[in-house]
Amino acid sequence: xxxxxxxxxxxxxxxxxxxxxxxxxxxxxxxxxxxxxxxxxxxxxxxxxxxxxxxxxxxxxxxxxxxxxxxxxxxxxxxxxxxxxxxxxxxxxxxxxxxxxxxxxxxxxxxxxxxxxxxxxxx
Amino acid sequence: xxxxxxxxxxxxxxxxxxxxxxxxxxxxxxxxxxxxxxxxxxxxxxxxxxxxxxxxxxxxxxxxxxxxxxxxxxxxxxxxxxxxxxxxxxxxxxxxxxxxxxxxxx
Numbered sequence: 001x002x003x004x005x006x007x008x009x010x011x012x013x014x015x016x017x018x019x020x021x022x023x024x025x026x027x028x029x030x031x032x033x034x035x036x037x038x039x040x041x042x043x044x045x046x047x048x049x050x051x052x053x054x055x056x057x058x059x060x061x062x063x064x065x066x067x068x069x070x071x072x073x074x075x076x077x078x079x080x081x082x083x084x085x086x087x088x089x090x091x092x093x094x095x096x097x098x099x100x101x102x103x104x105x106x107x108x109x110x111x112x113x114x115x116x117x118x119x120x121x122x123x
Numbered sequence: 124x125x126x127x128x129x130x131x132x133x134x135x136x137x138x139x140x141x142x143x144x145x146x147x148x149x150x151x152x153x154x155x156x157x158x159x160x161x162x163x164x165x166x167x168x169x170x171x172x173x174x175x176x177x178x179x180x181x182x183x184x185x186x187x188x189x190x191x192x193x194x195x196x197x198x199x200x201x202x203x204x205x206x207x208x209x210x211x212x213x214x215x216x217x218x219x220x221x222x223x224x225x226x227x228x229x
Contacts, residue, residue, distance in 0.1 A: 037218075039218075046209065046220060046221070046222050046223045047158075047166065047209055047211075047220040047223070048220065049217065049218035049219070049220065063216055063217075065217060065218075066124065066215075066217055067124070099165060099166075106213075107154040107171070107172055107213070108154065108156075108212075108213035108218065109154070109156035109168060109171040109172075109211065110156075110158075110166070110168060110211075111168050111171070111177065113165040113166055113167070114165065115165055116165055
């Protein structure tokens, strides 16, 4: 059974870069069958999609939330079987639980979620 | 950007039917998914492609989508159905979530 596990620093200072990793177990991120997403949720608020990476042995591409595009980078490490998120120039508004999630592509829904990782932006 | 609007809260008595709406421009032309999120937990997929249920999701959860409104219906609501519910669609190459609805069973 495939599982997703987010990890990273729980505290980041304003203006710095937030970096998170999603470790995938029970399946390969290089299968080419899935899209690997990051989604966040400020405490007590709703869900916001951040972006995804599609990765296979022959190709990869990313797609980002239009409102966050300038600050986001999502990458894949097939050796470690991990997906990574970098969000730069963070502010307190980026404080949230960050989820890793998987989808099949069209018709675009998330069928598998990680447990989430809380990141607090504070000096 | 595309917006999905949900009522902030819905209250229902045990055993009754709860309906949660999700509104967006020409939403009926798009696929809608629904997620359930209980406190401290990750969201769980309840409905995809407007009305399909993943394996393991009880039959009391059903979905529909037409015009500008998608609806999640919980038939025979149970106390364990108390949670936040989010609709989601895909527009202009971006995922979009609704604002969420808190369902209270009392």
